[in-house]
Amino acid sequence: MTQITKPSIPKGTRDFGPLEMARRNYIFDTIRDVFRLYGFQQIETPAIENLSTLMGKYGEEGDKLLFKILNSGDWRDAINQEQLESCSLGALTSRVSEKGLRYDLTVPFARFVTQYRNDIAFPFRRYQIQPVWRADRPQKGRYREFYQCDVDVVGTDSLVSEVELIRIVEEVYHRLGVRVCLKLNNRKILSGIAEVIGAPDKIVDITVAIDKLEKIGLDKVNAELRERGLSDESIAKLQPILAMSGSNKDKLATLREVLKESEAGQKGIEETTTIFELCETAGVGLTIELDLTLARGLNYYTGAIFEVKAQDVQMGSITGGGRYDNLTGIFGMPGVSGVGISFGADRIYDVLTELDLYPQKVLEQTQVLFASFGEAELRYSLRWANKLREAGIRTEIFPEAAKMKKQMSYADSNHIPFVAIVGSNEMAAGQVMLKDMLSGEQRLVSEEELINIFTTHQA
Amino acid sequence: MTQITKPSIPKGTRDFGPLEMARRNYIFDTIRDVFRLYGFQQIETPAIENLSTLMGKYGEEGDKLLFKILNSGDWRDAINQEQLESCSLGALTSRVSEKGLRYDLTVPFARFVTQYRNDIAFPFRRYQIQPVWRADRPQKGRYREFYQCDVDVVGTDSLVSEVELIRIVEEVYHRLGVRVCLKLNNRKILSGIAEVIGAPDKIVDITVAIDKLEKIGLDKVNAELRERGLSDESIAKLQPILAMSGSNKDKLATLREVLKESEAGQKGIEETTTIFELCETAGVGLTIELDLTLARGLNYYTGAIFEVKAQDVQMGSITGGGRYDNLTGIFGMPGVSGVGISFGADRIYDVLTELDLYPQKVLEQTQVLFASFGEAELRYSLRWANKLREAGIRTEIFPEAAKMKKQMSYADSNHIPFVAIVGSNEMAAGQVMLKDMLSGEQRLVSEEELINIFTTHQA
Numbered sequence: 001m002t003q004i005t006k007p008s009i010p011k012g013t014r015d016f017g018p019l020e021m022a023r024r025n026y027i028f029d030t031i032r033d034v035f036r037l038y039g040f041q042q043i044e045t046p047a048i049e050n051l052s053t054l055m056g057k058y059g060e061e062g063d064k065l066l067f068k069i070l071n072s073g074d075w076r077d078a079i080n081q082e083q084l085e086s087c088s089l090g091a092l093t094s095r096v097s098e099k100g101l102r103y104d105l106t107v108p109f110a111r112f113v114t115q116y117r118n119d120i121a122f123p124f125r126r127y128q129i130q131p132v133w134r135a136d137r138p139q140k141g142r143y144r145e146f147y148q149c150d151v152d153v154v155g156t157d158s159l160v161s162e163v164e165l166i167r168i169v170e171e172v173y174h175r176l177g178v179r180v181c182l183k184l185n186n187r188k189i190l191s192g193i194a195e196v197i198g199a200p201d202k203i204v205d206i207t208v209a210i211d212k213l214e215k216i217g218l219d220k221v222n223a224e225l226r227e228r229g230l231s232d233e234s235i236a237k238l239q240p241i242l243a244m245s246g247s248n249k250d251k252l253a254t255l256r257e258v259l260k261e262s263e264a265g266q267k268g269i270e271e272t273t274t275i276f277e278l279c280e281t282a283g284v285g286l287t288i289e290l291d292l293t294l295a296r297g298l299n300y301y302t303g304a305i306f307e308v309k310a311q312d313v314q315m316g317s318i319t320g321g322g323r324y325d326n327l328t329g330i331f332g333m334p335g336v337s338g339v340g341i342s343f344g345a346d347r348i349y350d351v352l353t354e355l356d357l358y359p360q361k362v363l364e365q366t367q368v369l370f371a372s373f374g375e376a377e378l379r380y381s382l383r384w385a386n387k388l389r390e391a392g393i394r395t396e397i398f399p400e401a402a403k404m405k406k407q408m409s410y411a412d413s414n415h416i417p418f419v420a421i422v423g424s425n426e427m428a429a430g431q432v433m434l435k436d437m438l439s440g441e442q443r444l445v446s447e448e449e450l451i452n453i454f455t456t457h458q459a
Numbered sequence: 460m461t462q463i464t465k466p467s468i469p470k471g472t473r474d475f476g477p478l479e480m481a482r483r484n485y486i487f488d489t490i491r492d493v494f495r496l497y498g499f500q501q502i503e504t505p506a507i508e509n510l511s512t513l514m515g516k517y518g519e520e521g522d523k524l525l526f527k528i529l530n531s532g533d534w535r536d537a538i539n540q541e542q543l544e545s546c547s548l549g550a551l552t553s554r555v556s557e558k559g560l561r562y563d564l565t566v567p568f569a570r571f572v573t574q575y576r577n578d579i580a581f582p583f584r585r586y587q588i589q590p591v592w593r594a595d596r597p598q599k600g601r602y603r604e605f606y607q608c609d610v611d612v613v614g615t616d617s618l619v620s621e622v623e624l625i626r627i628v629e630e631v632y633h634r635l636g637v638r639v640c641l642k643l644n645n646r647k648i649l650s651g652i653a654e655v656i657g658a659p660d661k662i663v664d665i666t667v668a669i670d671k672l673e674k675i676g677l678d679k680v681n682a683e684l685r686e687r688g689l690s691d692e693s694i695a696k697l698q699p700i701l702a703m704s705g706s707n708k709d710k711l712a713t714l715r716e717v718l719k720e721s722e723a724g725q726k727g728i729e730e731t732t733t734i735f736e737l738c739e740t741a742g743v744g745l746t747i748e749l750d751l752t753l754a755r756g757l758n759y760y761t762g763a764i765f766e767v768k769a770q771d772v773q774m775g776s777i778t779g780g781g782r783y784d785n786l787t788g789i790f791g792m793p794g795v796s797g798v799g800i801s802f803g804a805d806r807i808y809d810v811l812t813e814l815d816l817y818p819q820k821v822l823e824q825t826q827v828l829f830a831s832f833g834e835a836e837l838r839y840s841l842r843w844a845n846k847l848r849e850a851g852i853r854t855e856i857f858p859e860a861a862k863m864k865k866q867m868s869y870a871d872s873n874h875i876p877f878v879a880i881v882g883s884n885e886m887a888a889g890q891v892m893l894k895d896m897l898s899g900e901q902r903l904v905s906e907e908e909l910i911n912i913f914t915t916h917q918a
Binding site for chain 1: 465466467468469472473474475476477480481484495496497498500501502503504505506507508509512523524526527528529531533534535538540543544548551552555556557558560570571573574575578580581582584585590592594603604612615616617619620622623626630737740741742790791824825828837838841842844845848851853854855856857858859868869872873
């Protein structure tokens with residue numbers, strides 16, 4: 001007897017049905033269209049990479065979260081008793097597994113750039129929309145398989161790239177109808193602050209403290225900074241920055257004064273000022289806020305840091321990125337700098353769902369269903385369906401002469417807005433009875449009329 | 460010192476650069492558009508499935524070719540010395556691996572249908588375009604990661620579904636510009652032949668022998684059948700079928716006579732006759748050939764069997780499929796019959812490349828590049844690019860004031876047809892110098908003229 005498996009999928013993975021796919025495609029297509037409009041080119045890399053490419057790139061924790069693939073053939077040959085007892089988990093794993101699943105799109109991109117360096121015309125403007133896999137503990141909004149949508153310009157220091165990415169953010173969310181705010185920071189400003197207050201290793205502590213200012217007040221922030229090991233002198237020097245307020249321009253003016261002794265700081269201010277100026281030139285209408293608490297990716301970002309939040313819904317960052325100095329150094333190709341951002345498709349999906357922002361036409365797949373009640377009627381429908389499809393109308397035929405109720409309920413379940421009913425009277429008249437599933441109205445129409453309904457009114 | 464990894468990808472996997480992606484997207488988009496036009500709905504399933512879902516579904520060889528994922532955490536805990544010595548490879552593997560990569564789209568689809576049976580409105584018309592993974596020995600045209608494009612109707616016996624799939628084949632290849640021939644067979648006819656000649660277990664031997672008829676002649680085919688264990692009586696009964704010629708109708712007439720004692724055979728002939736009739740009704744213009752040598756998937760197809768070949772290029776089947784009786788029985792849900800076909804994207808890619816059938820516009824990504832030679836010019840370009848993108852023109856800005864030669868060679872490498880050159884004279888005149896990269900011609904144009912060039916002439 002065959003064993004029957006009760007079907008399920010692994011924790012942290014998802015099936016996407018037709019409705020979810022329609023919504024997801026709407027998001028991916030929107031993002032892709034904007035990337036293309038800005039002249040970015042798509043690449044794809046394999047889901048499976050050599051572990052030598054992936055290991056050591058995401059820290060110790062990341063190494064553990066890589067999905068590793070068991071070697072083909074008899075993997076037992078590679079381990080014996082003694083090794084099973086004496087080798088570390090890592091050493092033993094590397095004996096039975098040579099390949100792993102893509103963990104993000106950045107490392108495969110760095111590998112790609114290094115591998116094809118002689119064929120690529122720089123600056124290389126690439127986008128990549130593919131799933132990644134992480135053996136993370138699954139929880140609400142965190143999956144083991146999820147898509148990333150990355151767009152990067154590598155091989156140039158020009159701040160025009162930052163501005164183009166900001167324009168892309170603006171355009172994507174404009175098209176999706178989501179009001180967003182872009183937070184901007186610069187790694188060099190943070191370094192400058194840590195430098196002038198004499199605490200170069202305290203960047204993160206400083207950003208965390210500033211972040212709490214509004215919530216807990218200046219005194220408590222200063223107390224916390226002391227707890228975190230900052231000297232009284234450092235804290236005193238930090239006060240003008242904590243007291244900073246007003247427009248982005250005002251903040252930059254304060255910083256220019258406070259960081260006048262720091263070369264890195266001045267460079268960061270200059271970069272940020274140029275980005276704001278270029279945004280004005282490029283007609284950016286997006287709300288951009290200089291935010292020193294923004295501290296993502298401090299171990300690889302070297303210039304601008306971005307984060308985007310939706311204004312009308314409580315949700316973490318839905319897009320983020322920054323400039324890096326050394327994308328491909330890990331693969332032996334130094335000096336490739338670039339800037340990139342990543343759109344979080346799953347969170348964008350949640351935002352659009354919560355704000356009910358999907359256009360109705362996204363959900364309408366099939367435009368008209370032919371329902372018929374006999375063999376002759378079915379053949380009649382086949383001929384009509386042909387004509388409709390030639391006119392580009394998405395048309396379905398219910399393939400059996402089932403009961404009216406079953407066919408109508410099928411149309412309902414599949415959000416099909418119109419049903420063309422074919423009985424012997426309709427055939428005799430060379431017409432169909434067209435039923436509007438929303439209003440319930442129905443009327444006899446000719447083939448020409450039917451095609452016109454869809455092509456002229458965009459039903 | 461950090462160890463430098465020389466970058467490479469696993470054997471049998473591929474990177475796709477911008478040109479390959481443009482071509483692949485053209486194929487996928489064409490297939491997807493046709494699926495949608497016929498009212499099919501997209502689903503996606505996770506790359507990672509439980510091994511309990513996958514094992515035992517593809518035969519013993521298939522079980523070996525599944526990519527298996529090493530369990531997270533300390534997988535050593537699950538095996539001890541004794542097991543390492545005494546357990547079979549399969550038993551030991553199942554202790555350290557619970558999940559595997561999708562091997563095809565059919566088993567995940569069967570799981571999906573079973574799992575969501577209460578939410579699905581049948582007949583369920585789904586398509587699915589996703590990669591699959593097989594630990595096969597890589598060779599020319601055979602990859603370890605490749606895409607499948609499957610389209611199926613399940614939950615109905617109606618032969619209208621077969622005809623709709625044939626129409627889809629016709630439409631996809633019409634749009635791609637590939638002349639194809641569809642070969643049609645029916646499992647029940649093959650069963651009927653084996654039955655009436657008294658050799659029910661020799662279906663494959665019979666199809667293999669018939670296939671050689673043209674090449675080696677009747678005498679040698681009969682000799683081979685004898686070698687393969689068919690009795691003289693069986694071979695004698697097979698002669699009318701070997702002698703069969705003429706149109707599909709003629710062949711069906713012969714079969715009707717020869718198989719008059721076989722219920723299965725008669726049913727197969729009836730199905731095939733109906734499919735031909737319905738194709739005529741539906742206006743199918745595709746060349747369809749009844750071909751008894753077509754013997755794909757004999758262990759699961761129960762009715763019609765399809766295979767599609769390109770006419771102008773030597774290549775195996777580029778699309779294939781058939782009707783099955785019991786999709787979801789393996790998951791405990793009996794009685795779900797359906798019919799499906801699968802488009803082989805990689806082979807279609809090779810056919811289009813060999814016949815040079817990619818439309819030029821597929822390869823043109825960016826329509827115009829702004830090349831400039833100073834900061835002021837770069838800002839001028841930013842403003843213009845904005846306007847062009849608003850008009851839907853795919854526009855790129857070379858982000859640095861690099862040398863003319865570098866910027867032109869960048870445009871060449873990226874197949875960008877027009878370059879808008881911005882120098883101080885152009886700025887003063889409020890124009891750009893537009894260079895046609897193909898002809899080398901250049902002329903001064905205003906913003907309005909530039910937009911018109913792309914929007915009216917579809918350059």
